[in-house]
Amino acid sequence: MSKKVATLITNLFEDVEYTEPARAFKEAGHQVITIDKQSANEVTGKKGETVKIDKGIAEVNPADFDALLIPGGFSPDLLREDDRFGEFAKAFIQEGKPVFAICHGPQVLIDTNLLKGVDMTGFKSIRNDLKNAGANYKDEEVVVSKNIVTSRTPDDIPAFNREALKLLAN
Amino acid sequence: MSKKVATLITNLFEDVEYTEPARAFKEAGHQVITIDKQSANEVTGKKGETVKIDKGIAEVNPADFDALLIPGGFSPDLLREDDRFGEFAKAFIQEGKPVFAICHGPQVLIDTNLLKGVDMTGFKSIRNDLKNAGANYKDEEVVVSKNIVTSRTPDDIPAFNREALKLLAN
Secondary structure: OOOOOEOOOOOOOOOOHHHHHHHHHOOOOOOEEEEEEEOOOOEEEEOOOOEOEEEEEEHOOOEEEEEEOOOOOOOOHHHHOHHHHHHHHHHHHHHHOEEEEEEEOOHHHOOOOOOOOOEEOOHHHHHHHHOOOEEEEEOOOOOOOOEEEEEOOHHHHHHHHHHHHHHHHO | OEEEEEEEOOOOHHHHHHHHHHHHHHHHOOOEEEEEEEOOOEEOOOOEEEEOOOOHHHHOOOOHHOEEOOOOOOOOHHHHHHHHHHHHHHHHHHOOOEEEEEEEOHHHHHHHOOOOOOOOOOOOHHHHHHHHOOOOOOOOOEEEOOOOEEEEHHHHHHHHHHHHHHHHHO
């Protein structure tokens, strides 16, 4: 069944951490809906990839989506300035919907305040932030816990996509 | 008396968060020593300012400095990939030496694991990371607690410099 994957993204995202999961999800028949502060924007990755934004955060309701993707780069830090992104992510974790976050993507999940006891990974620079948020940080290519799939860097994308696709197939 | 201010900095620093405190400290007679992973590098700020690196982190000892400056931007995130920067900062807090961190600069202080009960501010996006590290986050232009001076954004630089210079004058 085709799933709707909400994707939280803004400028300075790590290009392949959006393009590769998005391609894999679409190839498997799923829809990827990009969400930033405002719709109709075009955002630009660290390496120059441009992505059209489908929806503004004010226009979306977590209930309308089946899963959540948060690519890394500096995009998560920029999103966190606005409380609504953490609030949006919160609903997915609370309802046990699949959440996929890679590299710095887990920074947005910290703002859900729901990471206590969750096995997770993420980019090395945010390891202490994840630990302080109560997560069990693991230095592994992919970690799956409570429907939350996390990876560390672009090199982990094959493992990240593999585990994400498994949850989307359920 | 002239004080030696160790400055942890790498690429993508927020330009004025280095240039303005550095200028103010030098005008007051203090020395500013830039430290990155390697010496002899030149690093480039988000807006293109270049800064020559005086020392590599492996070459320096906290005992040789009187105070610590950590400018913001994405530089602190890049530094945090290397455990030695948090370790270096730790010695300053432990010995009660003045520590000045602005915007994302406090991210490096999280890695000292010494922020419990410290009144602090920082860029809005890292507020939950500071709270989870045990700090009392305050949304104020400058916060001084236990010789740690923190500010939120470039707009706060006058207040940040004023409080930093007071501690350097002691």
